[in-house]
Amino acid sequence: MKLSLSRGSRDSLSEQIFQQITSRIHSNMLTSGEKLPSVRQLSADTGVSLLTVHKAYKRLEAAGVVQSIHGKGVFVKAVLNESPAMSSYDWQLSIPTYLTRSSFHSRPKTKYRFDYSALNSGLLPTIYLADQLKQMLEAESSILGTYGDVQGDFLTREAFSAYFQNELGLSGSPDNIIMTTGLHQGIELIAKTLLGPGDVIITEAPTYPGALDIFINRGAKVIPIAMDEEGIRTDLLAQVARAYHPKAIYVNPTFQNPTGRSMSMERRQELLYQAQLHGMFIIEDDSWSELYFDEKPPPKPIKSLDDEGRVLFLKGFSKALAPGIRVGAILAEGSFKQSLLSAKSSSDLGTPLLTQRAVLPFLTSTRMLEHFEKLRLALELRRDKTVAVLANSFDSSISWSVPEGGLNIWLTFPENVSTLDLYEYCLQHDVSFLPGHACYPYEPPYNHLRLTYSILNEHDLEEGLKTFVALTNAFLKQKI
Structure with a gap:
């Protein structure tokens, strides 16, 4: 058969x-x-x-x-x-x-969604963006009839460059920035340029499921490396790099999706050293480094340490501003940037000009920073509520780390508990989450799950958490 x-x-x-x-x-x-x-x-x-x-x-x-x-x-x-x-x-x-793991996005939507790592629309500046778009189109309707440049609109690249320098400590010029239709496309363009059948790429274990789909569908061999509280274990990385000669390593070092962990600055430095030693690119995914809690900013990006074009830096604002305006950027130098431009040209001939210009009012004013400040407070309250409910509902056999930023909490159950079975059970009661096995490339463990606390409004978050813990406890009792 x-x-x-x-x-x-x-x-x-x-x-x-x-x-x-x-x-x-x-x-x-x-x-x-x-x-x-x-x-x-x-x-x-x-x-x-x-x-x-x-x-x-x-x-x-x-x-x-x-x-x-x-x-x-x-x-x-x-x-x-x-x-x-x-x-x-x-x-x-x-x-x-x-x-592929992407099929989770086509599963039935539930009332209590803890599976989708995104922000509730009430936390987004949609009214302001709509007003800005209206004004922009009234003043310059020709935008709708203009193709965007393959590399991206210069004004938008210039704004990204200033933001990178002022807020992230990066010195990338507009000439080294390529605009993308969201950060996810940036990962896809890099993979399309860099990876072919049999090529080796390293990821954190666990890691972002969407990136795994991209790498595996390119025919690449994905080698996951375990993390500890400081991030990916560079001692294991050195062993794997010597044995397999990988072309790149993909990391999400700040409030990692799915675990919420942040890589220490010492680990970031060691990772860059290992990449230099073994001739690898680092693909750095910075989805939400601005969304930190407890007034404790994370370390600067790995890219801020890079002076030889070793790090391919990906930045996106879709989640934090408006998912309907999918705008991201790749910061890359040297000949590889030209290869990425060729990949971009063959993919879409350029990101739409309208969506690029839509973020300019934020990037070129104080509104972006004011929005992030309010967003951090709102998400911190949601995190605290989620952690409190979990702590009051589960015994010590279920563990989690309290994230210092981002949108997700990673839960670990006893090894004999299948969170895929729990997922199917919860679906029957209008509750969903991301089973953790989707975050591993091969032979995954089945006793983890990712819980997202940012997509529901405050009322539904509270009700949904109560429903989730009740269902989980009922499920666990059936297994005893």
Whole structure:
């Protein structure tokens, strides 16, 4: 039996086996009475463990689509109450597709969303931005009929350059800035330029699921390296770099997605040294370094230490200003910048001019800093409420670190608890979160989850947290 399994998928290998065999049974590609391969045979054919196949077969049996006959094997059962006619689209089931973590974004939306790492619209300056856009279009309607430059609008690049210098301690000139349609596109452009089949890239473990999708779909080999409280473990990085000769390392060093941790300045310096020693690029994802709590700014970006174009710095303001205006930037020097421009040209011929100009009123005034100051206070209150509810609801078997900024809290459960099963249970009660296994490239642990406290309004956050902990405690009792 030919199955298409992806170790980079958000779904476990046993879940993929279950889904694909179930689909073939319901579409009559596997017929009633047909014998499935033995556990040992399917394990050998797919390259997964015997336990993984056994777990999938048990699920198929529990779902009532197969029957296990002792000493004879596993057989397809007759599927009742199904339409006898095959759908005209069922032929698509025979063609393998690439299963990705991004499919979580297409899952049903719930009332209590803790899965989406974004800001509640009430925290965003949408009214001001709408007024500015209206004024801009009244004064210069020709913007709608003008293509944006491939590298990006010069005025916007100039504003980004000033912001980088004044707020982040970076000295990048407008000529070294490439505007992107959000930070995510920046990761994609770098991967498109740098990575091909078989190339090696290192990530933190866990890491941002969207980046994993991009790297894996480029055919790259992703090697995850564990983190501690100071960030990625550079002692392990040195060993991996010597053995695998990676082309790059992707890090989110400030209020990391998903853990909320920040890399210490000493670790940032060591990381740059390792990159220089082993000839690697560093892809630095700075999604929300402005969103710090307790009046404690994080360390400066790794890019601020770089004087040889080793660090490819990514900055985005979509989440903090307006998701409807997807504007980001790459700061890169040297010949690699030209390669990125070629990749940008082949991707979209340039970020829309309208969205770039939309952020200018913020970048060129004090409004940006005032907005961030208010946003930090609002998010800090949400973090404190979330931590308080968790602390009053769970015993010491469930742990988390209190983030010093950003949007997320990372929870760790006992190893025998599957947060994927908990996720499916919570979905039935209108609650969602991000199961932690989506943040690892291969053979992930299943006892973590990411909880986002920024997307709900204050009332729904409080109600949602109460619902989440009640569901979690009920789920855990079922497992005892």
